[in-house]
Amino acid sequence: MVEATENKMNIQDLEAIAESIGKAIVKQQRTTPKVHTVPETARILRTDATNIRSLIHLGIFKPLLLGTQMIPDVQIDEFINQYAGKNLKRVVADEQLAQKEKRGAI
Structure with a gap:
């Protein structure tokens, strides 16, 4: 009987810890920009700001203008998914060429 009470206390302790961890995770999610x-x-993305500005200029990133250019998490995730494993220098060069051709055709 004593053993069952000790086990019950341990379960309650574990439940309290799990609840505390859950609250910490939710709080962190709320504070993450x-x-x-x-x-x-x-x-x-482990690159420099010049490359990000080039991607904005090419229309690959579409920033929000909130006093400064802001890139949503969703766009960063989509960028990673779309361009994973690709040579971005080639992607940028192709996009620049496509835009030049488009301007020439208009």
Whole structure:
């Protein structure tokens, strides 16, 4: 009988810990920014801000203008999914060529 009470207390302790961890995760999710500045986006993608500005200019990223250009998490995730494993120098060069051709055709 004593053993069952000790086990019950341990389960209650574990439930309290799990609840505490759950609250911490929810709090962290609320405080995680949903948008990032150009330099923050560059750090996330391990590149420099010039490359991010080039991707914005090419229309690959479509920033929100909130006093400064802000890139939503969703766009960063989509970018990673779309361009994973691709040579971005080639992607940028192809996009630049396509835009030049489009301007010439208009």
